[in-house]
Amino acid sequence: MKKQLLPNFPPGPLDRYRNLASFDWRKLKLFIEPAEIVEFKNEIVELLKGNPAFHPKKLETLDDVRRDASLQMHEGFYLQEFKYLGMLDNLRKVPAFGEIAVWSNPSVSVKNALNNSMYPSVIRALGTEKHLDLIEKVWQGEHFGCFCLTEIGHGTDTKRMRTRATYDKESKGFIMHTPDFEAAKCWAGLLGQTATHAIVYAQLYTPDGTCHGLHQFVVQIRDVKTMQPLPGITVGDMGPKIGLNGIDNGFLIFNNFHVSRDALLNKNADVNEEGVYVTPFKDANKRFGASLAALSDGRINITNLCNAYLIQGLTIAVRYAAVRKQFGPDGNEIPILEYQTHQHRLLPYLAGAFTFKFFSLHVCLEQHTTFVNNLNGKQREDAVEYGFEMHGISSACKPVISWFMMEALNEFRQACAGHGYLKAAGIGDLRNDADANCTYEGENHVLNQQTSNWLLKFWPQILEGKIIKGPMESIDYLSHGKEILADKFAVDSVEHIIRPEYILRMYKWLVVYLLKSSYEKYERSLKEGNDAFWAKNNNQVYYARSLSVAYLNHYMLHIFLKRINETEDPKVRNVLERLFALYGLFTLERSLGHLYQGGFFVGEKPATLVQDAVLKLCGDLKNDAVSLIDCIAADDFLIKSFMGKSDGKVYEHLQNELMGGEGNMSRPNWWKEVLHWGKQSKL
Amino acid sequence: MKKQLLPNFPPGPLDRYRNLASFDWRKLKLFIEPAEIVEFKNEIVELLKGNPAFHPKKLETLDDVRRDASLQMHEGFYLQEFKYLGMLDNLRKVPAFGEIAVWSNPSVSVKNALNNSMYPSVIRALGTEKHLDLIEKVWQGEHFGCFCLTEIGHGTDTKRMRTRATYDKESKGFIMHTPDFEAAKCWAGLLGQTATHAIVYAQLYTPDGTCHGLHQFVVQIRDVKTMQPLPGITVGDMGPKIGLNGIDNGFLIFNNFHVSRDALLNKNADVNEEGVYVTPFKDANKRFGASLAALSDGRINITNLCNAYLIQGLTIAVRYAAVRKQFGPDGNEIPILEYQTHQHRLLPYLAGAFTFKFFSLHVCLEQHTTFVNNLNGKQREDAVEYGFEMHGISSACKPVISWFMMEALNEFRQACAGHGYLKAAGIGDLRNDADANCTYEGENHVLNQQTSNWLLKFWPQILEGKIIKGPMESIDYLSHGKEILADKFAVDSVEHIIRPEYILRMYKWLVVYLLKSSYEKYERSLKEGNDAFWAKNNNQVYYARSLSVAYLNHYMLHIFLKRINETEDPKVRNVLERLFALYGLFTLERSLGHLYQGGFFVGEKPATLVQDAVLKLCGDLKNDAVSLIDCIAADDFLIKSFMGKSDGKVYEHLQNELMGGEGNMSRPNWWKEVLHWGKQSKL
Structure with a gap:
């Protein structure tokens, strides 16, 4: 039964790493998402495979692309309807559906969401009885x-x-x-x-x-x-x-x-x-x-979609790195994944994808449950606190995750080098589509301010020794802000610094330090005679913006660790802890300045330990990378890249791509213009 | 006469900032490139304007794009020939031509370079008498x-x-x-x-x-x-x-x-x-x-071309930021360029473009002069030292400048928000074309290693107290490596930290520190039993790679300062010093970790001063930004963006773009498929 749910991958060059993995990929995959969700996703993929509307086509003009997307929206609407009640039964299916939709066709996923979800939702939320008919018309395909x-x-x-x-x-x-x-x-x-x-x-x-x-x-x-x-x-x-x-x-x-x-x-x-x-x-x-x-649901959903883009890019870049060989010691060529530089270009983003995955599944479930309960008249008792905290979380997570994703996709494009520049490698379209996530549903910098403005209100409460608490657990530690701020870096080995609790502890210090210094900078600015508008705006770079990012990273790691603690398999736990530590330290390394400025770090040792740990984790994870990708990757049908297929037969697929490309092997029909053009020149 | 060479810009919304500029843009422009070069560029632009082959066209299919590029290559070949002798008379024209070629059509500039320059050059360099006829055939358009x-x-x-x-x-x-x-x-x-x-x-x-x-x-x-x-x-x-x-x-x-x-x-x-x-x-x-x-010429030329991409992106992003208004104090809307966050998103890249411009003009001239002298049988006496040093410079400058450019273009895309996502904004094509620069002519990470490998050889020489000297002046200060390493941060005001000499001094410390620590890490790795292959490869992240980047940034700033010291106009000097300081401190800020790790920085003050200085410089430069762009921007004919034109009439151009776009206002011819699609569904 399990076997059918998660069949073996086709044999090929990726076997080398699959055989080296430290954990059982099926166990991890089913830990991330239960069998019911895996089955649900498989079922959708089968529906897509069975419908020619969703098969890849050569679309050259904008008009071709538009027509194809409209057709897919229509077909996809039924598909969504078909699944709709099922999704309400198990709300984990909502992000699962969203992920597949992005992998299938990002444009269609947006079109679908607008016509079939956003338009009717807004009418339901803001209209009255007399408007309900409008919703019906959409469902019937008349409007x-x-x-x-x-x-x-x-x-x-x-x-x-x-x-x-x-x-x-x-x-x-x-x-x-x-x-x-x-x-x-x-x-x-x-x-x-x-x-x-x-x-x-x-x-x-x-x-x-x-x-x-x-x-x-x-x-x-x-x-x-x-x-x-x-x-x-x-x-x-x-x-x-x-x-x-x-x-x-x-x-x-x-x-x-x-x-x-x-x-x-x-x-x-x-x-x-x-x-x-x-x-x-x-x-x-x-x-x-x-x-x-x-409108506020959008940002939560977008983080899930951004991770789908990130995972698609990772699948391409990691599988290619495991197959592509270049140079090597003693004249034997080795996969580029063996190089530390290359590990460092890919694996922190893989760690990010896992961090985001657990975070995103957690907040999506919470948000969708709250939404459905509301529809059924069951408002949560802590609705106000929940609303504020979720606003803070969602306004920070869209920027943090969409920026990280774009950074990753740019890195992947380069990491796949020349062949990665082919359209058929799939990274270019991915980046171009994904890019919009940084802008729509709130420009990232502006959103970040929403979160930092909210967080800054807690500093006076910390000073007054008030208890700070929220239903989502993202701010509770601020109650201990004063003690946290007095903390100093106090470990002296890589083994110690990679412990999840210690990483969270360093992050807590960073958040409280940034909270304090942002608050003080703002107050100082007011005292210097600036009005609130300018004091706030001139407090973003290096301060409030960093605060919002650090707060969210800490929170995502907090959620990730809670999930890790639910693992029963020690091998799965071990690899997840490495991913946790890599994301935590890789992102913390970018705040070395703040860690030293605030005196948490002193001397050469702390930064060196962070860096050594990042590199050690990269090395420790390189043999697991392919199997980690196997746990989160899309079905081959949805991987539009000759580099990213699960059989790893990169060169075979490339050959088919090049030899089979329409017109690739023939003379262009304007070939005569190429010859003796000198005689035709207009100059 | 001057008036005709550099006419006024058309009036419009950009006047606001043009009137606020602290310097005379014509003086700066003619300081960057002499009148002869400005005239040369104007002349080429007139040739392009006068030839319909170079006029913008709607090209929908790959085949259309290819045909158009081939046609332009043919027309452009004559254009290049026409200018060729002129370029040899004044070698400053070579990078000037390259810049215009990228702005006109990046694909054509590459095609031209391959067919008309690289192919014949390689035959000339590696072939003998019997091959010369092949070159003739290319010039005649037969091959x-x-x-x-x-x-x-x-x-x-x-x-x-x-x-x-x-x-x-x-x-x-x-x-x-x-x-x-x-x-x-x-x-x-x-x-x-x-x-x-x-x-x-x-x-x-x-x-x-x-x-x-x-x-x-x-x-x-x-x-x-x-x-x-x-x-x-x-x-x-x-x-x-x-x-x-x-x-x-x-x-x-x-x-x-x-x-x-x-x-x-x-x-x-x-x-x-x-x-x-x-x-x-x-x-x-x-x-x-x-x-x-x-092949080695390529990297030097590419840095010039990368800067052309960067300048094109800056022109779009800065002019748009000066026109686009959003929010404001007291209910009055203000241009987004007034926001510190936005200044920080754009102006460090503007500072980069000026740094790269002076650097690139310097090394291009040196390299092309050496090349032409070689052709004429006049080999330089220091040919070997020159060869090594130029290899080190060129292997670092392509990575540093192409990465900075890509980072900038990604930032600009987002900084231009929604409208920046339109193809007509011009940033998407720019980014997609520019991207290849990170890969061709040597993958960036691999190139960086060339430079760091070369630099690492100097550490033992420093220890032995040897005099280190090269014809390009990029390594001479290493002779004082030991004293430099003993230096400590010793200023306590923003006014002091922005002084060019002090920025160079901090950079010198950083280079020597990274040289020492990279060397020591490599030696330690060998002692731990790793072979040279792995010791070298595991020494890149945080170490050798950072060394190569820091070395090149210091060198570019060194060249920039030499040029600044040739300025006679105090206002021009002043604005150039600000650009110098902004690029220097913005890039240095990214090495805060190393500055603290190595003990050059201690306590909160140094990093805070760097950050305060970056923000102050952004604020000081914001009124000059539009005029700075005017000094380096392409002619309007070459700016393929409704946002980037010199009249600043963003919304007028956008309206024309939208209302005039072919098919934008009409029903698609597949409109019937949209209606009652439910009846057509295949599911």
Whole structure:
């Protein structure tokens, strides 16, 4: 039974390392995700394999790519529906599905999420009874929905959006208007070619001329029979992008476009027929905050998706490194994975992928459970504390993980050298698609500030000796902030410094030190006469930003260690502890400056121990790397790279790629232009 | 006159910063490059503008891109010829031409360099009288040449190439043979579709079965009338790549292909008619070294090209940051360039671009002058010392500058946020094309080792108190290594730490410290029983690699300061000193660990001063950033980005881009598939 669930990998050049692994890969794989999830993923892969829409195709033009992605969205919708109830039964399936979706086609995974999840969710969250029919239409494939918040001139600063919805007493509806091109809605996925309806964020004006701030409207923008824009609507596609070209991102301009009163999603605020604004919220800011909360799930999901990108890149780079040979002692060539330099280029990122995996499974499960319970009317008692802490976690984890992923993909591209520069190696498209994760759902630097702003509030509490506690366990140790800050580096061997508890201890010191120094820098800046705006902004580099990153790294390691402690197999435990230590020390090494500045480290020894430990861990993990990849890699069907397949037959696949590439072996049809071109020159 | 040479920029949103600049941009621009070079560049740009082949086009398929690049290569060939004699008159024109070529079309610049420069140069360097006709044929456009060294299975380890050339006494020629796919020649530019001839590196076997090592052969591979491969030749294209898709990189397989004896480029070695190997070199290794020397120019040229990529990215990111507004104090929106976080994301890279510019102009001029003098029979007296030192410099500068450039382009992509993800923003293509620089002409990590291996030899000389001196001035201070190592950090203000002399002094300490600790680690490793192979390889991370980087950064700053000292204008001097300090301290900040480990820094103060200085310099430079860009940016014609034009009219250009994009405003022709797709689903 197990055998079928996790069959042997095909024999080939990777056997060398598979035979050297220190642990049983099946045990680790089933420790990461239970058999039910492995089966669920296998089942989806079989569905994809069985449907020609999901088979790889040669797509040369943007239009080809778009058409293919639309087709896949349609097919994938059924697939998701098919699985939907199953996913609610076991919420671990949600991130599992997300991972496969990214591996299958990142553009389609986004399109799917927007049309089938985000658009209906927002309507459900912010609309009322009368809007539910709109959701039905999406499920029936009659409407396609998109989400329009960003404008050409404003993205991060959402409050400054300039699209207007003015209530018109005469027609008892709203006049939607875009004052100029800079106020055009843009970037909305599906808006470019597919959407018939849009959720539009607009400044609501009542007839008395009062602006009530940003509200959400559902607006039909295209004729559902002809797909032509309605009169008064200018809608277009944003054209080719760096990546994610299957998504038709669009822009939208209203020219005094009339919609009915029902267009307003009116759960939190409404305008009555007479044009009077009514809301249960007294504070416009709070109402706005409540409505934006619907967006906060995104960041948690994105960390899971970023790890899927990272894992895909790792699979390619690690398997290639295990097969590619170059130089060697005594004239015998060795795989490049044997070189310390190369281990250091790959294995810390492998350690990251495992850290993120356990972290991400943990927070996704918590967040999705909370969400489903909410839907069922069971709000958690600690909802407020949970909300704040999860906001802090999610605002830090998207930047930390997406940056680490991009850094890794850039490193992998280079680590796969010349052949890694071929499109067929798969790393280029991966990087170009993945890149967007640093920007959408909140620009990384801006998000980081959310977390550090929240954390900075704890410093006075630490000084006052207050107990600090949160439902997610990410801040509890701050209660001991003063003792932690008094800690000094106190080990003198690599064996000691790689112990999980000691790594967490060093990280705790780093977080509290950065909390203290960021807080003090901010206060000093205020005292020097700067206003809060500038004091905050000039406190980011080296301070608040580092704080947010250190806080999140500590938290991810904390979660990782809790999971390690659930392991029963000593070999699995051993390899996970090495991964834990490698991620912990590799990231800590980047903060050597702070560790010395704050006096936790003194003299040559501490940094040397950290570095020696990182290199030792790389060496210790190199024989396990291939089997570790086997535990987290996508099915071969989803690995679009001649380098990354589980049989390791890199050169065979490359040969097929080159010899079989359409047109690779024939003269271009413009060959005559190449010859005697001198006679044709126009100069 | 000056006015015409450097006309005013068009008015627009960038005026705000242009008016705030602390210096006269024309003075700085003419200090960087004399009027003659500015005029030369303007002239080339006018030629490009006047030739429709170089005008931007919509190219959707790989075939379109290839055809366009071939056409441009042909047109550009004349352009280069036209300028060629002029370039020899003033060698500063060589890097100036290279810069424009990258800005115009990176693929074409590579194709041009391979066919018109590398192929004929190698024939001239390694061939004899009888081969000169081949060069003529290229100039006449009858032959197209490429350069085949790399094989599928071997790149960096050139000695392991497995293509064979066996002398056959009967036919008095060589039998070229590729034993298997892993020995296929690959990656050669122009080989895929264009080349009629190839320089092929093959193991030379004489009839007695002796292998004489790698030799170079000129082999015709395609019929010059039909462009079809000759019988016995399998040649194909490698298909789509991450970037540089205008280049037709190819692969080549010989099936016992017969060539005449003349195919061997026989300056350094020959096989006589009877099949006896004759060479003036006794040592096969030395002969090989002498023949490879022809490749070493490449790295120096690449640093200049990398800086062109960096400048293009900076132009886009800085001009956009000066125009894009978001948030602000007191409700007034401010350009994002006003934010310290954003300054820190861009300005250190701007400082890098200036550092690299002065460095690169210096070494290019030295190298090209030496080359031309050699051609004219005037060998420099210090040729050997020069050769070694330039090898050390060039092997470090390609890694340092290409890595910094890639890091910068990744940062710029994110710093331009959503709109930066559009293809029309120009950063994606830039990054994808630029990426190859980290790999070709020597993989960066491997190159770095060349430099550190060379540097490590100086440590015993330092200990012995020997005078160390080189013609390029990059190592002279090592003579004082012992005193330098005894130095301690000894300033206590930002004003003091930003002084150029002090930055160089800190860097000198860092280089000597890394030299000492790398040397000692290597010796320790040998004593522990490791052989030299492993001792060397396990000495790279944190040690030898950092040494090579620090050495090069110090050297670039040394050159930069020498140039600064030639400035007569105090304002120009002032802004250059800030750029110097910012690059110096920004890169030094990354070595905080080493600075503390080695005891040069102690306590909180030193690191804090470095960080405070970096932030202060960012703030001091932000009003100058736009004018600094104006001094180094490409002409608007060469800036393929709606964000980067000199008028700063970002939104106007974006609007034209979106509204004018072909097909952006129309329904896709597969629109019916979008509707009621449910009925069409195959599931």
